[in-house]
Amino acid sequence: MSRELGPVRWIGATTLGAAVGVTVSTVLAGTPGRSLSTVAGGALVVLGFGAIIGLVLGASQVLALPRGVLPWHMWTLATLVGAAFGFGAAAAVGELLGNVIDPTISVAVGGAAIQITSGAAVGLGVGGAQSFVLRRSVVGAGGWWILSTVVGAGLGYGAAIGVLELFDVPILKANVILSFGAILGLFIGVAQGLVLWSRGRRLAPAPS
Amino acid sequence: MSGRTRSAGRAVGFALAALIGAGCGDRAVNESPSSTATILVAPTCDPTDQDRYVYRPARLQAVLPCVRVAGTIVASSTEADGDVHLDVRLDDAYVGFLNAGNLQEGGNLVVEPVCRFAPMQAEAIRVCASDPDPLTGALPGVGEHVWLEGRYALDLQHHAWAELHPLYRWGRVEP
Numbered sequence: 279m280s281r282e283l284g285p286v287r288w289i290g291a292t293t294l295g296a297a298v299g300v301t302v303s304t305v306l307a308g309t310p311g312r313s314l315s316t317v318a319g320g321a322l323v324v325l326g327f328g329a330i331i332g333l334v335l336g337a338s339q340v341l342a343l344p345r346g347v348l349p350w351h352m353w354t355l356a357t358l359v360g361a362a363f364g365f366g367a368a369a370a371v372g373e374l375l376g377n378v379i380d381p382t383i384s385v386a387v388g389g390a391a392i393q394i395t396s397g398a399a400v401g402l403g404v405g406g407a408q409s410f411v412l413r414r415s416v417v418g419a420g421g422w423w424i425l426s427t428v429v430g431a432g433l434g435y436g437a438a439i440g441v442l443e444l445f446d447v448p449i450l451k452a453n454v455i456l457s458f459g460a461i462l463g464l465f466i467g468v469a470q471g472l473v474l475w476s477r478g479r480r481l482a483p484a485p486s
Numbered sequence: 487m488s489g490r491t492r493s494a495g496r497a498v499g500f501a502l503a504a505l506i507g508a509g510c511g512d513r514a515v516n517e518s519p520s521s522t523a524t525i526l527v528a529p530t531c532d533p534t535d536q537d538r539y540v541y542r543p544a545r546l547q548a549v550l551p552c553v554r555v556a557g558t559i560v561a562s563s564t565e566a567d568g569d570v571h572l573d574v575r576l577d578d579a580y581v582g583f584l585n586a587g588n589l590q591e592g593g594n595l596v597v598e599p600v601c602r603f604a605p606m607q608a609e610a611i612r613v614c615a616s617d618p619d620p621l622t623g624a625l626p627g628v629g630e631h632v633w634l635e636g637r638y639a640l641d642l643q644h645h646a647w648a649e650l651h652p653l654y655r656w657g658r659v660e661p
Contacts, residue, residue, distance in 0.1 A: 308603055315615060372611065376541065435608070443567075451563050454606075
């Protein structure tokens with residue numbers, strides 16, 4: 279049996295999941311996470327920050343899928359682990375580039391390079407981990423899934439920070455955290471959706 | 487001498503003059519910098535450890551480790567780098583802290599407490615995650631007349647405007 283996957287559901291679930299995940303994670307990384315801030319120079323907090331985003335994002339995406347198409351627990355776990363390491367890598371890459379790139383060059387150019395590269399690292403973590411689960415149901419989608427998530431997260435990260443930092447849009451500025459997550463999730467959702475529609479539009483149930 | 491260096495030199499001069507006049511030295515201040523207000527604050531201006539948690543430190547040119555200013559908050563916004571951005575209309579006694587770059591901010595001093603929340607901007611994520619004791623509690627609201635203490639720096643990414651970055655502490659100026 280095969281089932282249809284609606285594009286609007288996938289994009290909506292990914293956007294909502296990232297927005298809520300980033301918001302929840304930001305709250306938890308605040309006062310509760312501060313007690314762990316001295317562990318490994320904050321690395322543990324960063325991993326936890328990403329893991330919570332991945333947990334909410336993965337759970338939200340599972341809800342958008344037809345029942346039984348993917349093993350929900352594996353998908354959620356993969357997204358959690360992928361986002362943890364993805365955000366860990368993004369933080370490391372971002373800090374490295376931030377200290378290498380001349381701060382006096384254009385904020386738009388220097389900032390874009392840092393954020394897009396860091397976002398791509400998030401996408402590599404999330405897409406790579408999810409591809410292990412997805413390839414059981416969507417044959418041959420693994421490589422495209424990783425590529426699309428890297429591109430979507432890279433552009434989404436850059437767009438989110440760019441919009442929030444360079445443009446004075448009151449509703450976005452008043453909800454910086456939620457807006458960042460929503461923009462990032464929207465780009466990832468569209469990029470991943472393109473792969474689902476082109477290669478896995480008719481999904482097979484997960485093998486038992 | 488470059489323009490930036492001259493600008494920094496002028497700023498140091500203004501800052502030293504303001505330090506003497508504003509009570510960051512060793513005497514209590516009990517007169518308003520601009521009218522009849524009293525600054526209720528300890529007479530010292532001690533840096534905290536927050537300057538260690540400024541991400542990408544090369545973007546800021548530190549001028550003085552700690553200064554105190556007074557003024558009115560005219561705008562406040564959160565930023566994706568975890569900082570809060572305050573625009574402060576300085577009282578007359580402190581306008582020497584401003585430079586030409588501050589015209590980009592409406593002639594206001596920029597004041598930024600750092601790591602107020604977990605940042606999304608990649609280069610700030612780990613730095614703020616390692617900060618065990620950021621400035622917590624409420625920040626002054628728009629319209630409040632306050633004193634503020636922080637590191638005096640020039641933001642090289644933004645027209646080299648003058649900032650207190652990071653903000654160490656603040657309090658209300660009682661009328």
